[in-house]
Amino acid sequence: MIRHSKPSVVEEKKMIKILMDIFSTRQFSEGKYTTLFEKNLCEVFGMEHAIVVSSGTAALHLALLSLGIGKGMDVIIPAFCCSAVLNAVLYTGARPVIVDVNPDEFNISYEEVKKNITKKTKAVIIPHMFGYPAKDTQEIVKLGIPVIEDTAQSIGAKIDGALVGSFGKLNILSFYATKMLTTFGEGGAVLTNDEKLYKKIMDLKSYDKKEKFCLRFNYKITEIQSAMGLLQLKNLETFIIKRKKIYEIYKNRLKNCKSIRIYEPKDNIYPVYYRFIIQFEKEVDLDKIIKKFMDYKIEVARPVFIPLDKYYYGKFVCKNSERFYKTTISIPIYPELSKKEVQKILNVVIRNL
Numbered sequence: 646m647i648r649h650s651k652p653s654v655v656e657e658k659k660m661i662k663i664l665m666d667i668f669s670t671r672q673f674s675e676g677k678y679t680t681l682f683e684k685n686l687c688e689v690f691g692m693e694h695a696i697v698v699s700s701g702t703a704a705l706h707l708a709l710l711s712l713g714i715g716k717g718m719d720v721i722i723p724a725f726c727c728s729a730v731l732n733a734v735l736y737t738g739a740r741p742v743i744v745d746v747n748p749d750e751f752n753i754s755y756e757e758v759k760k761n762i763t764k765k766t767k768a769v770i771i772p773h774m775f776g777y778p779a780k781d782t783q784e785i786v787k788l789g790i791p792v793i794e795d796t797a798q799s800i801g802a803k804i805d806g807a808l809v810g811s812f813g814k815l816n817i818l819s820f821y822a823t824k825m826l827t828t829f830g831e832g833g834a835v836l837t838n839d840e841k842l843y844k845k846i847m848d849l850k851s852y853d854k855k856e857k858f859c860l861r862f863n864y865k866i867t868e869i870q871s872a873m874g875l876l877q878l879k880n881l882e883t884f885i886i887k888r889k890k891i892y893e894i895y896k897n898r899l900k901n902c903k904s905i906r907i908y909e910p911k912d913n914i915y916p917v918y919y920r921f922i923i924q925f926e927k928e929v930d931l932d933k934i935i936k937k938f939m940d941y942k943i944e945v946a947r948p949v950f951i952p953l954d955k956y957y958y959g960k961f962v963c964k965n966s967e968r969f970y971k972t973t974i975s976i977p978i979y980p981e982l983s984k985k986e987v988q989k990i991l992n993v994v995i996r997n998l
Contacts, residue, residue: 646942646943646944647942647943647944647977647982647986647989647990648944648977649944649945649946649975649976649977650822650823650977650979651823651977651979651981651982652822652823652827652830652981653827653877653880653884653979653980653981654981655876655877655880655883656876656879656880659876660872660873660876663678663872663876664869664872667868667869667872672868673867673868673869674865674867674868675865675866675867675868675871676868677868678868678871678872678875679697679866679868679871681871681875682697682871682872682874682875682878683695683696683697683834685875685878686818686834686836686878687836689878689881690808690810690811690816690836691808691811692810692811692816692836692837692838693837693838693840693843694836694837694838694839694840694843695834695835695836696834696835696836696843696846696847696850697828697832697833697834697866697870697871697874698832698833698834698835698850698864698865698866699831699832699833699863699864699865699866700819700821700831700832700833700864701729701795701797701817701818701819701820701821701824701832701833702729702732702733702819702833703833703850703862703864704817704818704819704833704834704835705729705730705733705770705793705795705817705833706733706736706737706862706864707835707846707849707850707862707864708793708815708817708835708842708846709733709734709736709737709739709768709793710737710845710846710849711815711835711837711842711845711846711849712767712768712791712793712814712815712842713767714734714737714739714767714768715737715738715739716738716739717739717765718737718739718740718765718766718767718768719739719740719741719742719763719765719766719767720734720737720739720740720741720742720766720767720768720769720770721742721744721753721758721761721762721766721768721769721770721790722734722741722742722743722744722753722769722770722772722953723743723744723745723746723752723753723754723770723771723772723774723953723966724743724744724745724746724952724953724954724955724962724963724966725746725751725774725948725949725952725953725963725965725966725969725970726772726774726795726949726953727772727797727949727950728950728951728953728956729819730770730772730795730953731743731953731956731957734770739767740765741953741957742761742766743953743954743957743958743962743963744757744758744761744963745757745963745964745965745966746963746965746966746969747780747781747965748965748968750777750779750780750908751774751775751777751922751948751969752771752772752773752774752777752778752779752780752781753769753771753772753779753781753785754781754965755781755784755785757963758781758785758788759788762788762790766790767790767791768790768791768792768793769785769788769790769791769792769793770792770793770795771785771792771793771794771795771813772795772797772798773794773795773796773798773799773802773809774798774799774948775798775799775919775920775922775948775975776798776799776802776825776888776916776917776918776919776920777799777802777908777910777914777916778799778802778803778804778809778914778915778916779809780804780911780914782794782804782809782812782813783804783812786812786813791813791814792812792813792814792815793813793814793815793816793817794809794810794812794813794815794816794817795817796809796810796816796817796818797817797818797819797821797824797833798819798824798825798919798920799825799916799917799919800818800824800825800826800881800917801825801881801882801885801917802914802915802916802917803914803915804913804914804915805913806915810836814837814839814842815835815836815837815839815842816835816836816837817833817834817835817836818833818834818835818836819832819833820832820833820834820870820874820877823979824919825881825884825885825917825919826874826877826878826881826884827873827877828866828870828871828873828874828877829869829870829873831870832866832870832874848861849861849862849864850862850864850865851863851864851865883980884917884980885917885918887980888917888918888919888978888979888980889917889918891918891921891978891979891982891987892918892921892978894987894991895907895921895976895978895987895991896909898991898995899923899991899994899995902994902995902998903926904925904926904998905923905924905925905926905998906923906924906925906926907923908922908924918978919978920948920975920978921975921976921977921978922948922973922974922975923973923974923975923976923994923998924969924972924973925972925973925998926972927972928971928972929972931947931971931972931974934974934997934998935947935974937997938976938993938997941989941993943976943977943989943990943993944977945974945975945976945977946974946975947970947973947974947975948969948973948974948975949970951970952966952967952969952970954966955967955970976990976994977990
């Protein structure tokens with residue numbers, strides 16, 4: 646079976662040596678490797694502060710809390726993204742305002758954000774979906790509402806030469822098993838240049854040994870996770886190069902298929918190709934297509950499980966998201982894919998689409 650997503654594992658011998666060091670010191674919770682991981686994240690992203698936590702959802706929750714988000718406030722989020730974004734907003738007691746994405750990409754629309762801003766709007770979350778930076782990021786930031794960038798799927802991607810995550814007040818990362826980087830399956834981080842937000846997040850992520858009570862959390866990471874994160878981060882550029890090579894092979898073989906559309910980056914956009922999305926020119930039976938690939942032992946999927954408007958409101962209200970949901974699939978693209986597997990996937994795509 647060729648899986649839709651698969652973790653990239655590197656430098657296993659070095660990882661084993663680090664594990665032995667951790668076992669010998671018995672420092673299993675946050676210690677020197679966590680401190681070093683945070684330091685390296687700051688260096689890679691050019692940020693002043695990095696806080697590693699237990700998951701991307703935890704990172705987003707803490708980012709929202711650091712901005713003072715709570716009951717009676719609105720947070721704008723896009724429909725076409727992971728439900729973790731919705732959950733994190735609901736954790737705070739705030740109201741999620743779900744808006745549409747652009748018709749020519751999968752990311753949140755500036756026009757939709759602008760027309761949904763009210764006095765209650767206290768934050769906008771911009772997920773950079775599928776490895777492609779949201780083209781409207783800079784315009785949304787200029788609206789003056791605090792922006793949290795969610796680069797869970799786009800670590801290393803750039804707009805006009807600047808890394809995504811560097812435009813908003815806060816940047817959150819996910820190190821889930823199949824993300825760009827992983828820390829043994831779970832993990833996340835918050836990055837910011839704001840000293841006040843950094844101190845607030847550091848206070849909230851751990852509940853123990855605090856003189857004054859407030860509701861705090863247990864969002865710490867482990868030393869083993871941080872150690873893996875260090876090795877993964879060192880190999881980020883290699884991961885991106887491998888993903889781009891597979892993308893180019895797919896694009897060149899599929900560019901003449903008239904029934905589908907392949908997304909290509911704009912001139913000022915540097916993606917990291919987290920997903921390879923195929924869009925059909927018209928609505929098709931996606932479940933039937935997904936099953937057909939399974940017959941060939943290839944796992945493909947819809948890019949998102951259910952758009953958030955349909956998931957939360959119980960109906961589609963965002964037309965572009967609905968169209969993408971009904972016309973797109975994602976085929977395997979990750980560094981662990983072999984040349985033979987890539988060719989098999991292409992042959993099945995060409996033969997059946």
